[in-house]
Amino acid sequence: MSPSRLSRLGAKADELAKLSMDKQLRLAVTGLSGAGKTAFITSLVNQLLLGAENHQLPLWTLARKQGFLGAKRVPQPHLHLASFDYLGGMQALQSQPPRWPSPTDGVSELRLKLRYSPQSLIWRKLSHTATLNLDIVDYPGEWLLDLPLLNMTYQQWCEHIANNLQPARKAELAKNWQDLLLNIDIHSPADENTLADIAKAYTEYLHRCKDELGLHHIQPGRFVLPGELAGAPILAFFPLPPALLSEPSGSRKAQKSSYLGLLEQRFEYYKEHVVKQFYRQHFVKFDRQIVLVDCLSPLNSGHQSFCDMQLAINQILHSFNYGQTSLLRRLFAPKIDKLVFAASKADHVTPEQHDKLVQLLSQLIAEGKRHVKFEGISTQTMALASIKATQSGKVQINSQSFSALKGILQSDADSQKVTTVFPGEVPASLPKPEFWQQQGFEFSPFQAPQANSFEALPHIRIDQAIEFLLGDKFK
Amino acid sequence: MSPSRLSRLGAKADELAKLSMDKQLRLAVTGLSGAGKTAFITSLVNQLLLGAENHQLPLWTLARKQGFLGAKRVPQPHLHLASFDYLGGMQALQSQPPRWPSPTDGVSELRLKLRYSPQSLIWRKLSHTATLNLDIVDYPGEWLLDLPLLNMTYQQWCEHIANNLQPARKAELAKNWQDLLLNIDIHSPADENTLADIAKAYTEYLHRCKDELGLHHIQPGRFVLPGELAGAPILAFFPLPPALLSEPSGSRKAQKSSYLGLLEQRFEYYKEHVVKQFYRQHFVKFDRQIVLVDCLSPLNSGHQSFCDMQLAINQILHSFNYGQTSLLRRLFAPKIDKLVFAASKADHVTPEQHDKLVQLLSQLIAEGKRHVKFEGISTQTMALASIKATQSGKVQINSQSFSALKGILQSDADSQKVTTVFPGEVPASLPKPEFWQQQGFEFSPFQAPQANSFEALPHIRIDQAIEFLLGDKFK
Numbered sequence: 022m023s024p025s026r027l028s029r030l031g032a033k034a035d036e037l038a039k040l041s042m043d044k045q046l047r048l049a050v051t052g053l054s055g056a057g058k059t060a061f062i063t064s065l066v067n068q069l070l071l072g073a074e075n076h077q078l079p080l081w082t083l084a085r086k087q088g089f090l091g092a093k094r095v096p097q098p099h100l101h102l103a104s105f106d107y108l109g110g111m112q113a114l115q116s117q118p119p120r121w122p123s124p125t126d127g128v129s130e131l132r133l134k135l136r137y138s139p140q141s142l143i144w145r146k147l148s149h150t151a152t153l154n155l156d157i158v159d160y161p162g163e164w165l166l167d168l169p170l171l172n173m174t175y176q177q178w179c180e181h182i183a184n185n186l187q188p189a190r191k192a193e194l195a196k197n198w199q200d201l202l203l204n205i206d207i208h209s210p211a212d213e214n215t216l217a218d219i220a221k222a223y224t225e226y227l228h229r230c231k232d233e234l235g236l237h238h239i240q241p242g243r244f245v246l247p248g249e250l251a252g253a254p255i256l257a258f259f260p261l262p263p264a265l266l267s268e269p270s271g272s273r274k275a276q277k278s279s280y281l282g283l284l285e286q287r288f289e290y291y292k293e294h295v296v297k298q299f300y301r302q303h304f305v306k307f308d309r310q311i312v313l314v315d316c317l318s319p320l321n322s323g324h325q326s327f328c329d330m331q332l333a334i335n336q337i338l339h340s341f342n343y344g345q346t347s348l349l350r351r352l353f354a355p356k357i358d359k360l361v362f363a364a365s366k367a368d369h370v371t372p373e374q375h376d377k378l379v380q381l382l383s384q385l386i387a388e389g390k391r392h393v394k395f396e397g398i399s400t401q402t403m404a405l406a407s408i409k410a411t412q413s414g415k416v417q418i419n420s421q422s423f424s425a426l427k428g429i430l431q432s433d434a435d436s437q438k439v440t441t442v443f444p445g446e447v448p449a450s451l452p453k454p455e456f457w458q459q460q461g462f463e464f465s466p467f468q469a470p471q472a473n474s475f476e477a478l479p480h481i482r483i484d485q486a487i488e489f490l491l492g493d494k495f496k
Numbered sequence: 497m498s499p500s501r502l503s504r505l506g507a508k509a510d511e512l513a514k515l516s517m518d519k520q521l522r523l524a525v526t527g528l529s530g531a532g533k534t535a536f537i538t539s540l541v542n543q544l545l546l547g548a549e550n551h552q553l554p555l556w557t558l559a560r561k562q563g564f565l566g567a568k569r570v571p572q573p574h575l576h577l578a579s580f581d582y583l584g585g586m587q588a589l590q591s592q593p594p595r596w597p598s599p600t601d602g603v604s605e606l607r608l609k610l611r612y613s614p615q616s617l618i619w620r621k622l623s624h625t626a627t628l629n630l631d632i633v634d635y636p637g638e639w640l641l642d643l644p645l646l647n648m649t650y651q652q653w654c655e656h657i658a659n660n661l662q663p664a665r666k667a668e669l670a671k672n673w674q675d676l677l678l679n680i681d682i683h684s685p686a687d688e689n690t691l692a693d694i695a696k697a698y699t700e701y702l703h704r705c706k707d708e709l710g711l712h713h714i715q716p717g718r719f720v721l722p723g724e725l726a727g728a729p730i731l732a733f734f735p736l737p738p739a740l741l742s743e744p745s746g747s748r749k750a751q752k753s754s755y756l757g758l759l760e761q762r763f764e765y766y767k768e769h770v771v772k773q774f775y776r777q778h779f780v781k782f783d784r785q786i787v788l789v790d791c792l793s794p795l796n797s798g799h800q801s802f803c804d805m806q807l808a809i810n811q812i813l814h815s816f817n818y819g820q821t822s823l824l825r826r827l828f829a830p831k832i833d834k835l836v837f838a839a840s841k842a843d844h845v846t847p848e849q850h851d852k853l854v855q856l857l858s859q860l861i862a863e864g865k866r867h868v869k870f871e872g873i874s875t876q877t878m879a880l881a882s883i884k885a886t887q888s889g890k891v892q893i894n895s896q897s898f899s900a901l902k903g904i905l906q907s908d909a910d911s912q913k914v915t916t917v918f919p920g921e922v923p924a925s926l927p928k929p930e931f932w933q934q935q936g937f938e939f940s941p942f943q944a945p946q947a948n949s950f951e952a953l954p955h956i957r958i959d960q961a962i963e964f965l966l967g968d969k970f971k
Contacts, residue, residue, distance in 0.1 A: 094688035096729060096758060100765055103727035108692055129727065132688075213569035213607075217583055249724030252578035252604065254571060283571060290575055 045154050046494055047306055049357075052313030053162045053237045053333060054246075057365040057407055059122045061313055062131070062159055063110035064407040064478045065487070069133055069155075070094070075477040078484035083137055083495045090136040090150060097132045098156065105131040105159055114408070114472035118434055121408075121469045127248035128160045128303060141496040153494055160303060162312070163242035165340045166333060167296045170241065171352075175288040182240065182260040188325060191236075194229050198222035198259065207265055207281040216257055216283065223259035235319065235326035237333040243295055255295065258287035297352060304340070305353040309490045311361040312337065316381055317369055317464040320447070324457045331451075335389030341398060360400045361489055362386055367481050368406035369464055370444050371424040372413050375481075377449040378404040384451050401489045406481035410467040416441055431466040521969055522631045522781055524832075526640070527788030528712045528808060529721075532840040532882055533634055534597045536788055537606070538585035539882040539953045540632065540962070544608055545569070550952040553959035558612055558970045565611040565625060572607045573631065580606040580634055589883070589947035593909055596883075596944045602723035603635045603778055616971040628969055635778060637787070638717035640815045641808060642771045643824075645716065650763040657715065657735040663800060666711070669704050673697035673734065682740055682756040691732055691758065698734035710794065710801035712808040718770055730770060733762040772827060779815070780828040784965045786836040787812065791856055792844055792939040795922070799932045806926075810864030816873060835875045836964055837861055842956050843881035844939055845922050846899040847888050850956075852924040853879040859926050876964045881956035885942040891916055906941040 052058050068078060073091040078084040097104060106129070110122030135153040170178060186192045201219045224244050230236040231245055239245050243256060250256055261284065276282050314334060319327040341360055364382040367375050383402050411428035425443045433440065445462040456462075472478055527533050543553060548566040553559040572579060581604070585597030610628040645653060661667045676694045699719050705711040706720055714720050718731060725731055736759065751757050789809055794802040815824065816835055824830060839857040842850050858877050886903035900918045908915065920937040931937075947953055 095753075096686070096688055096691075100730040100762065101725070101728055101769070104692060104729055104732065106727060108689060108696070211571070213571055214583060216571075217579065221583070250576070252581060253576055254579055255575040257579065278570075287575070294576070 235322035338389030813864030
């Protein structure tokens with residue numbers, strides 16, 4: 022055999038080996054609370070389970086070329102982890118009136134076995150059908166907000182929190198737990214009931230920041246989504262005012278059983294056993310990632326909520342910064358090589374505004390991207406609707422025709438009245454102060470569409486996401 | 497030094513070493529749902545925290561002799577475990593109108609540091625005060641019902657469940673999940689959605705047995721109190737009708753990916769990672785145990801509920817059977833040396849009936865005790881009220897005076913009307929068929945008493961429980 026023939030065969034063998042190793046893929050789905058993770062996964066699973074017969078996925082090359090043969094749900098790899106509740110989600114969408122699937126609050130997973138006709142000639146010669154085991158993993162974006170804690174001491178964290186107590190409304194909510202701090206001497210032996218009491222008040226403050234002010238940048242993130250750690254002392258700590266720490270007595274080493282001592286210990290324990298643990302147990306195993314962003318609700322909630330969401334999203338991007346000097350690189354060898362940023366709920370604006378939505382999202386994440394070197398990670402920014410709840414139409418105002426949306430508003434669930442609304446203009450760039458004064462945007466939540474068990478769910482561009490996230494795996 | 501003097505000193509040193517080792521105690525509190533675990537722990541902690549000044553504990557020798565100096569809540573040993581929510585319980589009792597503390601549904605713990613004057617002369621010479629670290633651990637009695645699974649194969653478990661589908665009402669509830677079994681061939685490759693669907697229906701059946709029929713003997717116990725395992729595949733299995741398993745094809749070895757294969761795997765995984773895990777992680781570390789039993793609610797619910805409770809309680813007793821040949825002995829070296837059986841809610845019957853309540857409880861657990869050899873475990877059976885909600889009084893009927901109870905019925909929470917009721921007669925032995933026909937007992941739940949932060953909670957005989965469970969530790 023000639024050397025060149027040999028080397029060609031070698032190359033083919035390499036390619037084959039690579040292909041056969043590609044048969045497993047772990048796709049992670051995240052986003053802040055309310056971004057639409059559950060709707061996305063429910064729809065993705067639904068499209069794949071029903072997609073072989075339902076030609077609703079034209080942007081997915083494999084499906085367009087009729088190479089997608091079908092999918093089946095099979096046992097997930099980790100018996101201890103919650104299963105993503107696909108059936109519950111479909112039940113909600115099929116009930117009358119239809120409801121959106123219930124949100125999740127921790128890690129859950131689900132495995133699909135996808136059957137397809139290999140698209141590359143070399144692989145086709147070997148087999149007519151091939152299999153990809155796709156694991157879909159759902160986790161709260163809030164958990165990624167804790168990454169910077171790893172670089173902080175307890176004292177630095179206290180300063181960080183104190184510096185972020187602006188604006189006034191936030192400081193007002195903080196008063197409740199801060200008043201409780203007046204009663205303790207941080208160097209005296211800690212009373213466990215008092216600690217639990219203040220930690221409870223601090224957790225309530227975080228919840229109110231989230232619920233009343235629409236804030237997302239909550240630290241520590243696990244306090245508002247505790248999962249199995251609810252009520253455990255590992256979540257019973259809180260920041261102290263830096264003034265207390267910088268007093269002359271503050272510099273002496275904290276007694277182990279004092280308030281300060283216990284707070285320091287729990288902060289360190291949280292970093293080690295909650296924050297690092299998540300990256301080690303879950304994050305390190307992800308191959309692909311989609312980050313869902315709801316740009317519309319913060320546009321409704323106002324300036325502060327919007328800025329906070331921008332901060333939170335850019336904070337989340339730090340977890341995908343794999344630069345040599347990054348914090349994560351020191352913890353583990355990351356694997357993610359494709360990352361999608363998707364503006365969700367695109368069906369809540371008129372179709373010609375989708376481009377603006379993508380531009381807005383691009384600007385939102387621009388700062389994070391500048392700081393992040395996506396070494397070897399390819400990214401895409403897009404707008405999608407996991408489950409499309411509206412139809413686009415026209416309204417006549419003063420004999421002028423405007424683009425509008427038709428659907429059942431969430432608030433009309435009782436009457437099931439179909440409304441035509443014009444949601445206003447999405448700004449194509451980060452909104453200026455005038456935008457907030459003019460109240461240029463009014464986003465109304467729509468009821469979920471009525472689903473049935475034989476048709477795939479209506480969507481906008483979920484096939485584009487599939488193409489980018491999975492497309493190269495079907496060679 | 498003379499040899500006898502030396503040996504006396506040696507004996508003293510031994511005694512001292514023993515005493516100093518005694519300074520740690522792990523007290524476990526269990527009972528079936530509704531038995532009053534949360535009320536018991538809330539009251540126990542409250543009595544100990546306030547007890548040094550509140551002379552409400554005459555049956556506790558140490559307190560009576562004024563040797564109890566006080567207690568303080570200190571950090572619990574396991575930061576990952578939920579803290580028992582003492583503050584939440586007290587808040588509920590102090591609200592207007594007062595509410596009973598919310599029930600718990602998993603393992604939680606709390607540590608108290610008790611200070612006391614040692615009661616033995618030798619120890620007194622060394623120190624005026626001593627410390628006992630008391631860990632109080634709360635866990636669901638339902639989890640102990642899973643012990644017999646360890647001795648069963650999946651096939652044996654299926655038979656066991658089928659044999660327990662009597663009476664008719666239970667079989668009726670079972671129809672729903674059993675009908676779903678008709679659609680599957682247990683030897684064909686499993687569909688994960690179908691498995692999840694049937695497991696959901698089986699779990700619903702267990703919940704309905706518990707809620708509608710008042711049954712306690714639920715298997716697997718973790719299905720109705722899943723804690724952190726909610727939604728995980730480890731809880732997604734169910735029994736098959738033995739007829740299916742004993743078909744000729746049933747005897748061939750199950751394919752790993754078939755329905756039967758997956759069900760077998762998950763059953764084994766559940767035994768290993770849920771049942772054994774609980775005994776290894778928690779049970780093995782308990783020093784003392786109190787089992788709370790609500791005898792009154794099942795008397796209300798009727799014959800079937802009462803028999804089922806009897807079965808469940810006796811099943812629970814198996815976990816304290818430390819005989820050489822026992823299942824547990826093979827798993828670990830048990831430590832529990834004192835065990836209290838307490839009939840709870842004694843304030844819901846008139847005081848002169850407390851003896852009958854104890855007799856009834858003794859008969860209830862008699863069968864379990866016969867099978868159990870309490871090797872080295874001393875036991876006590878008693879009646880108590882963790883938080884006393886009634887006053888005893890008299891009613892005149894036809895100029896005859898009867899013992900009665902005075903309090904606010906749960907159903908009168910709005911009006912806060914004080915009612916005097918005669919709850920009827922507690923049978924002093926296991927009720928005969930006539931009892932159920934005559935409806936001799938009418939038990940009404942009372943509203944919790946109004947608590948405040950400076951007085952200890954009212955109780956009946958919680959000091960007797962303290963004396964038996966902890967008394968010997970204060971030498």
